[in-house]
Amino acid sequence: MQESLKDIGGHITGKWNNNSYRIVRKLGTGGTAEVFLVEGEGKKRYAMKVSQDSLSLNREYQLIKKFSDIEFVVNVYEMDDFHRGGCIYHFLLLDYIQGDNLKVYTEKKQLQRTTILGMILILLKVLESFHQKGYILGDLKLENIMFDQKQKAIRLIDLGGVVEIGATVKEYTPAYDRGAWRCGKRRAEVSYDLFTLNMMLILLLIGEKLNPLKQKKEDIFQKVRNLEISEELKGLVIDMMLNQCYNSSQFAKKINELYNKEKLNLVKMSKVRGDALISNIFRISLGFFIATGCLILITHW
Amino acid sequence: MEINEATIKEIIVVTDGQSNIGGNPVEAARKAFRKGITVSTIGIIDQKEQREAPFQEVVNMAEAGGGHYEYTYIDNLSQTIHTLSHKTVTSTLQEAVNKQLKQLMGNELNQMPPESRSKLLNYIDKYSDEVGVCCCILLDCSGSMAHKIQSARHSILDLLDSFGNRKGRIDIAVVAFPGEQADTCRVLHHFNDDLNQMERNLHRMKPKGGTPTAVAIDYATKLIEDFYSVGRNKERITALEEYVV
Numbered sequence: 147m148q149e150s151l152k153d154i155g156g157h158i159t160g161k162w163n164n165n166s167y168r169i170v171r172k173l174g175t176g177g178t179a180e181v182f183l184v185e186g187e188g189k190k191r192y193a194m195k196v197s198q199d200s201l202s203l204n205r206e207y208q209l210i211k212k213f214s215d216i217e218f219v220v221n222v223y224e225m226d227d228f229h230r231g232g233c234i235y236h237f238l239l240l241d242y243i244q245g246d247n248l249k250v251y252t253e254k255k256q257l258q259r260t261t262i263l264g265m266i267l268i269l270l271k272v273l274e275s276f277h278q279k280g281y282i283l284g285d286l287k288l289e290n291i292m293f294d295q296k297q298k299a300i301r302l303i304d305l306g307g308v309v310e311i312g313a314t315v316k317e318y319t320p321a322y323d324r325g326a327w328r329c330g331k332r333r334a335e336v337s338y339d340l341f342t343l344n345m346m347l348i349l350l351l352i353g354e355k356l357n358p359l360k361q362k363k364e365d366i367f368q369k370v371r372n373l374e375i376s377e378e379l380k381g382l383v384i385d386m387m388l389n390q391c392y393n394s395s396q397f398a399k400k401i402n403e404l405y406n407k408e409k410l411n412l413v414k415m416s417k418v419r420g421d422a423l424i425s426n427i428f429r430i431s432l433g434f435f436i437a438t439g440c441l442i443l444i445t446h447w
Numbered sequence: 448m449e450i451n452e453a454t455i456k457e458i459i460v461v462t463d464g465q466s467n468i469g470g471n472p473v474e475a476a477r478k479a480f481r482k483g484i485t486v487s488t489i490g491i492i493d494q495k496e497q498r499e500a501p502f503q504e505v506v507n508m509a510e511a512g513g514g515h516y517e518y519t520y521i522d523n524l525s526q527t528i529h530t531l532s533h534k535t536v537t538s539t540l541q542e543a544v545n546k547q548l549k550q551l552m553g554n555e556l557n558q559m560p561p562e563s564r565s566k567l568l569n570y571i572d573k574y575s576d577e578v579g580v581c582c583c584i585l586l587d588c589s590g591s592m593a594h595k596i597q598s599a600r601h602s603i604l605d606l607l608d609s610f611g612n613r614k615g616r617i618d619i620a621v622v623a624f625p626g627e628q629a630d631t632c633r634v635l636h637h638f639n640d641d642l643n644q645m646e647r648n649l650h651r652m653k654p655k656g657g658t659p660t661a662v663a664i665d666y667a668t669k670l671i672e673d674f675y676s677v678g679r680n681k682e683r684i685t686a687l688e689e690y691v692v
Contacts, residue, residue, distance in 0.1 A: 162561055200557065200564070201537050204568040205572055208569060225561045226561060227557070227561070236561075314613055326605060
């Protein structure tokens with residue numbers, strides 16, 4: 147267990163690169179690391195991830211650099227060390243993203259079904275960009291996705307679960323993990339990622355916590371069947387949970403169809419109001435996405 | 448360290464209370480560590496429990512055993528064992544690399560600039576999935592575990608799924624303590640047993656009695672030593688169902 151950096155306040159100067167940062171406040175704690183909001187030169191704000199576990203921090207540094215061309219991944223600026231109370235701490239300097247993570251956001255506000263489906267489409271695109279490089283995202287979950295208020299976009303804040311296709315899944319969250327639901331192996335395959343995404347879809351549709359230690363997959367199916375959603379969507383999420391029978395482009399195609407139907411229904415009922423923040427994001431990213439999505443689908447088929 | 452021969456040996460103690468029968472578990476952990484076996488500990492805390500540090504013994508055992516410790520709810524047991532085991536592997540490798548570096552250039556990993564350190568860490572990270580691991584899980588089956596045993600069983604089965612996908616070799620044994628008598632322990636699953644039998648074997652857990660942690664650590668140490676002296680491919684010579692100290 148890591149000693150908590152309670153009294154980290156003041157300034158931190160990196161041992162090797164000599165850059166100084168003023169600690170503004172703590173943003174959160176996760177696993178073996180703590181994250182602080184810091185101010186660098188010219189009052190520019192960053193998120194600083196601090197840990198004593200150099201191995202896992204280095205791993206994250208390498209992964210973020212490797213996937214830096216994916217627009218959904220945060221930027222990393224430097225990796226350095228500092229001393230406090232006789233201990234060495236390592237840190238990463240990352241983009242500071244202003245906004246809520248999806249978990250916090252969905253707890254505040256119930257998302258519309260079109261919004262949910264639209265977001266799943268965007269996330270499918272995110273996953274696709276990892277798969278093309280021979281990796282899976284692994285630990286996809288609401289907590290790891292941020293709504294960037296400034297850029298009006300979705301950003302991934304934790305790549306700790308990323309592993310090469312064919313390797314062991316290193317980090318996972320039981321509610322999203324097909325091993326825990328006894329629906330497949332904990333092996334890094336494209337279908338593993340699709341399973342986590344499908345669980346996220348189910349979670350957002352049902353709107354309550356899922357726990358594989360207390361529930362069976364049949365309990366989840368029952369909850370899905372009781373929802374007031376189209377039979378097509380019910381069938382899709384149940385089939386995907388059972389045996390991940392669709393590949394990325396088939397899944398994307400199905401979701402896209404359902405998205406368009408829902409959208410049409412909404413227009414008919416002239417109920418398009420939109421959640422203030424989300425609709426902004428989607429006006430921009432969905433337009434763009436649907437255009438490229440269709441293109442991908444056409445070329446894949 | 449010989450790359451192909453290297454195996455990391457570890458004991459993971461899962462307990463929800465203080466040892467109350469037999470010798471001193473901290474001493475037992477120290478003895479195991481001297482024999483090249485790392486001892487890590489997991490303290491199971493109740494969902495309701497608000498106490499910050501329920502049992503100091505969990506910390507002391509891990510310190511003496513050269514391992515790590517973690518408190519967790521029974522629901523997170525599988526992931527916690529997995530994380531601890533991974534930590535043991537990586538820190539053992541890091542220590543080995545540090546030792547070599549010190550001899551070669553009088554420097555440790557942390558004293559190297561991040562860029563050159565990165566290269567070594569990448570190697571350790573990759574190798575941590577390939578090195579052989581021998582892991583004995585010691586499961587507290589005292590009376591107080593009665594209502595958690597179902598979750599514990601589930602966690603260990605779940606763990607096999609993660610371990611099974613490692614590139615390197617993994618040998619797992621599960622030992623429950625106490626066994627039939629108060630100061631004994633009981634092998635639920637031996638290193639050589641068929642992994643498909645694990646589920647059936649785990650149903651032999653019968654939570655009752657006290658917590659003879661020291662006895663269990665001594666036993667696990669011997670189990671690992673025997674396994675390596677006999678040779679892991681040969682048949683087990685005696686069926687060690689019960690081990691009386």
